[in-house]
Amino acid sequence: MKAMIIEKYGKSPLLMADIPTPSVGDYDVLAEIHAASINPIDFKVRDGKTRMLLKYDMPLVLGNDFSGIVTKVGNKVTKFKIGDAIYGRPRKNRIGTFAEYISIHEDDIALKPQNLSFEEAASIPLVGLTSYQALHDILKLSAGQKVLIQAGSGGVGTFAIQLAKAMGVYVATTTSDAGANLVKSLGADQIINYKTEQFDKVLQNYDGVFDTIGGETLEKAFKIVKPGGQIVSVSGLPNARFGVEYGSGFIKTSLFRLVTRKLTKLEKQYNVKYSFLFMKPSGRQLEIISQLIEAGKIKPVIDQIFSFEEAQKAMEYSESGRAKGKIILKIK
Incomplete structure (x- = not known):
């Protein structure tokens, strides 16, 4: 699969690379990612500013929330099935949403709000x-x-x-x-x-x-x-x-x-x-948020949508501090 990676900590640009599609554990789903969002944590991780609390091996795929479609489920998954439209925030040791696929625990995802596009849904989890x-x-x-x-x-x-x-x-x-x-x-x-x-x-x-x-x-x-x-x-x-x-x-x-x-x-x-606050992933809380969104009480606020290939440009825009709302990567 294609993914945006870093090979070392620092200000070097994101690189498009071909890497193996992640494996799926018993309680995981494999999601085809349709959209992801840029968050300040992404460039903090890239710069190594989170190393005191979070340690990652290189090369590293960045990205901390997404929306997409379930394409495979683990043997013990009970909450989701192939074809479900979902959104979520992976655990901190399993980040990597700037990619075509992600393997994620079923407890960390929820069904995508029905009234949102994939791009809108990707703006929500984190x-x-x-x-x-x-x-x-x-x-x-x-x-x-x-x-x-x-x-x-x-x-x-x-x-x-x-x-x-x-x-x-x-x-x-x-x-x-x-x-x-x-x-x-x-x-x-x-x-x-x-x-x-x-x-x-x-x-x-x-x-x-x-x-x-x-x-x-x-x-x-x-x-x-x-x-x-x-x-x-x-x-x-x-x-x-x-x-x-x-x-x-x-x-x-x-x-x-x-x-x-x-x-x-x-x-x-x-x-x-x-x-x-060191935020924790929670599919249960995303379900509550989905209810608020579907009831019209909360709406996504998106500043700009970039293509997958423009991930570096999107990161630079995020770092500029000029965005009003969320910055989205359209991956599929």
Whole structure:
């Protein structure tokens, strides 16, 4: 099969290569991939920035979510059959959706929403699961509460705003002038132009913050959360709770404790709980997301669709930070 690979960590371009079609385990399905999406994790993996937590052999096929058709099922698969249209996010040790086929565990996929094209469906799994686990599982938001979602016009932000509104939550978000109309159309209640306003000077007494930026922006978020509230980040640093859940030896090092000291101090200072989200694949949660999509409560937001051969161009566009919504690779 054809796949887009890297042969070493770094900024070198993606290479089109012929590699063996993956084998299928007892609980796996083999999916013919019709579309995949570009996510920031793809170039972080390429650059080796995730090596502390994720180690891969080379050559490596990039890609973290997809939509396609089941072409083969393992001996013990019970949930899917050949011909099913599916979408999903593979486990972190089985990534590789920039390819014609992928072997994936049946627990990590769901039937594709019937009202979406393959390109639209491919835009959903990673951002959908990330948003669901942040807003529902960690922040545990309920109707009437208030959340700040950073970078509302980005891939995660466009989904998270819609999910929060479907949950009955009041949403503030940050964006630029170029993204203001988009986030408003998605239901954002308060829009902050990050180029002219400081969100920590405008907002207060929020129940939660969904941080997708990290750094100083994450640190400022503590100022706007009410005592007892929570912050969840996909761009900050892992903390002790992350280590307990995932058994990461990294969090036991003195270096880790040193670099996370500021976040721990801010937690105590503001009486706000901070969590790092290392998203987990979940076909069950994708089924819930499918129901919301088919009910018209959430719609895909796609910035641009590239051909499979344009994967490198798509990666460069993603890294530019200009996209409003998701970037898609059309593979079939």
